[in-house]
Amino acid sequence: MKLLYKKLILGFAFAGVVATSCSDEDYVDANTNPDILNEVPPENQFLSATISLHSQDFEAFYDTYRRIMPWMQYVTPQNGNGASFTSNIDNFSQRYGRLYTGIGDALVDMEKLVEKLPEEDQPKYVHMLSIARILKAYYTFYVSDIYGSIPYSEAWQARYGGTMLPKYDDQQTLFNTLDQEIEQSVTALNTAQSITQVSLGNYDQYYKGDVKSWVRAGNALRLKIAMRLIKRDASKTQTIAQEVLSQAADNLMSSNSQGWVFKGTAGFTSGGNWNPDLLYSTKPLVDFMWNTNDPRIDAFFSPNGYSQANINALIADGQLPAGTVEASRRYFGGFTSPDDSKAAINKKYYTPRTVEISGSDVQVDTLSLIQRRLFQPSFDEGNGIGDGLVYLPIITYAEFCFMRAELAARSITSEDAETFYNAGVTASIMWYNQIAVDGELSNYTALGGSEISDYLSEPAVAFDNAKALDQISSQAFLNFYKQPAEGWGLWKRNGMPNATTSLVLPDLKSNGATLPIPRRAPLLLLSQASANYVNQKAAYDAMAQDAGFGAGPTDAFGRVWWDEQ
Structure with a gap:
């Protein structure tokens, strides 16, 4: 794994492309005009998605430190928790928007950039695109995990001539889709290609483009998704587990060095x-x-x-x-x-x-x-x-x-x-x-x-x-x-x-x-002024059919599909 230096980020961040650093105007241009990406190497979009995934300081501030950690009794304020602290869901959650602006869009752009390469060059990117699909599957799972139904199969199409009003994939369908996509990616990574592959190299902050490491990561992710199905579909959990664990030992994590972990310098989490x-x-x-x-x-x-x-x-x-x-x-x-x-x-x-x-x-x-430096190594404890x-x-x-x-x-x-x-x-x-x-x-x-x-x-x-x-x-x-x-x-x-x-x-x-403890993210209230109102309402209505959904979209004490009562 390569250490993340801000100089490295700046060196790879092309103006108007990296969503975490470009201006709003540049970002709008990039989303309405895909041709702006033509000069960007595909691997840059993988780095962009990675940085966007891990640089979510508002998620750390609100979701992690002030919501989930107190709910789960990992931390407490100095004077203890207040009488209604589990009902405080202000600014929760911060993960949804990044899927569509910063992570998923960058990885879709990556695929489109490869499609624009000369036909004889495209086979060089089979492994790279398979790795990108594993990363996209992870973050999609991470978002759906607490939201339930979200747009996926029809998402990110607008700038490439597709629908601007994507339907929502229900969580059961989505988890099956993600598992299939990860399985296909792992198979592709395990398949020898007839042409030398372009490596992600230092654009990959996890494994420096090492294919076998991504096979292990993909298999671990499949198992993780399967665990979420235990209450809903234990037979599906068993099927996935058997498929994953029956593979050769080298396809499975066997040491800490093989974990899927982003490692950066202190400056990466230095913000307030x-x-x-x-x-x-x-x-x-x-x-x-x-x-x-x-x-x-x-x-x-x-x-x-x-x-x-x-x-x-x-x-x-x-x-x-x-x-x-x-x-x-x-x-x-x-x-x-x-x-x-x-x-x-x-x-x-x-x-x-x-x-x-x-x-x-x-x-x-x-x-x-x-231990504050466990979360922010740059923290000044009075000794600098x-x-x-x-x-x-x-x-x-x-x-x-x-x-x-x-x-x-x-x-x-x-x-x-x-x-x-x-x-x-x-x-x-x-x-x-x-x-x-x-x-x-x-x-x-x-x-x-x-x-x-x-x-x-x-x-x-x-x-x-x-x-x-x-x-x-x-x-x-x-x-x-x-x-x-x-x-x-x-x-x-x-x-x-x-x-x-x-x-x-x-x-x-x-x-x-x-006190009850929240179990999902509150959903936005429906608004007929929303361009995608019809698809959004259909998704909400379908989720509400589940007895555990709760009193309404904003009820954080309700449940998503996998979290069956």
């Missing part, structure tokens, strides 16, 4: 909207990780403010008694349930102390912040701007292992659940160690000794076939700490973790009532 400050760790996660001696705890969370140096300053200021020493445990998370938070505030649990150190006021807090690497995963090897473990635990496959559970836990610990070291996290101690084997021997972690699905879900949920949207998807699919699983996520209560 990436700022993860004032997000605190949660009591459910911290307690479980502390009690099981989880090696990832210092990759996820920062120790609280009660270092011996700060304690000494508080002693000198008269705020602590002489002789107070640093505790052996400095990881404490906040309560996630509003009722518990309210009680804790009344007990002054959250009240920080402030003391002057070297001429500056320092807040000393009992709670642990999240960081310059570590940022990792933005799509499908990690650990996730691939957990999917295989779950399929086995459900008897959908005949593989050994324990083997892949242990492999998933091991891969997750090693991966977080890598990104913590490369991200130059403060207060992080690199993995060493027998930490992994010791962790796998912990009573709450050691595989127990009687509670296999519980343990697999709990560990997969922890692994998704860097991918909260996937943790949300796991919870919707399995109903785990919950208040009775190994990793205990308590019910969220406000004034004694259990």
